[in-house]
Amino acid sequence: MRRALVSDIHGNLIALQHVLEDIQSQHVDEIFCLGDVIGYGPSPRECVDHVRQFQLCILGNHDQAALFDPEGFSSTAERAIFWTRKQLELNTDDEDAAKERWRFLAELPRTHQVDEFLFVHGSARNPINEYIFPEDVYNRRKIEKVFSLIPRYCFQGHTHVPGVFTEDFEFLTLTQLDNVYSLGDQKIMVNVGSVGQPRDGDSRSCYVILDDQQRTVEFRRIAYPIAETANQIYAIDELDNFLGDRLHNGT
Numbered sequence: 705m706r707r708a709l710v711s712d713i714h715g716n717l718i719a720l721q722h723v724l725e726d727i728q729s730q731h732v733d734e735i736f737c738l739g740d741v742i743g744y745g746p747s748p749r750e751c752v753d754h755v756r757q758f759q760l761c762i763l764g765n766h767d768q769a770a771l772f773d774p775e776g777f778s779s780t781a782e783r784a785i786f787w788t789r790k791q792l793e794l795n796t797d798d799e800d801a802a803k804e805r806w807r808f809l810a811e812l813p814r815t816h817q818v819d820e821f822l823f824v825h826g827s828a829r830n831p832i833n834e835y836i837f838p839e840d841v842y843n844r845r846k847i848e849k850v851f852s853l854i855p856r857y858c859f860q861g862h863t864h865v866p867g868v869f870t871e872d873f874e875f876l877t878l879t880q881l882d883n884v885y886s887l888g889d890q891k892i893m894v895n896v897g898s899v900g901q902p903r904d905g906d907s908r909s910c911y912v913i914l915d916d917q918q919r920t921v922e923f924r925r926i927a928y929p930i931a932e933t934a935n936q937i938y939a940i941d942e943l944d945n946f947l948g949d950r951l952h953n954g955t
Contacts, residue, residue, distance in 0.1 A: 715745025
């Protein structure tokens, strides 16, 4: 089984389209999304419509905030969520399509497990909201507790920083891995990065191909015309220009 794992699309349709083009060339069997389909970006409806065709999508904190109310969000993120909610409520195409988008978001699971593989948005301990940052490897108690809840392999997003956390308190970057990690007996957490808003200093979209038979995790970086998405953001008053600016430098 070859699965493409995407996360944190954040309403960036142009980035998603380029990632999907690459996925089509990789002979994958399934596409899983690990949450945050919406929020920040200019095309929430279109991104939801694409992800509805995937085999799985996990609930992210921005997806949840659009359904209910944003809590603990920055003012920039909060304004983006309220604008996103408005776009999802608009019947610019037809009322049934709008209802189906809301139903899709409302029914998203918090976690999904296939054998030894656990899929979440945040962490095994708090699937929607907990951040696991690279520097958390120095917080032994936190890492030990989260790893105790992992069957063997956990795949997540949320921080937008791709890489592999090991049980012996290491965070392996894509440069260290040369973009490929071989699965062994050791428990790991894999952050698959972000399609729509990378934050590891590389502005290209990031996603993962998980190959069960080869026992490999491959990180793939996909360039897309960032200026097109940024310009769409700049044209929307409710979306802070910062959300377009940060796409260019990947932070």
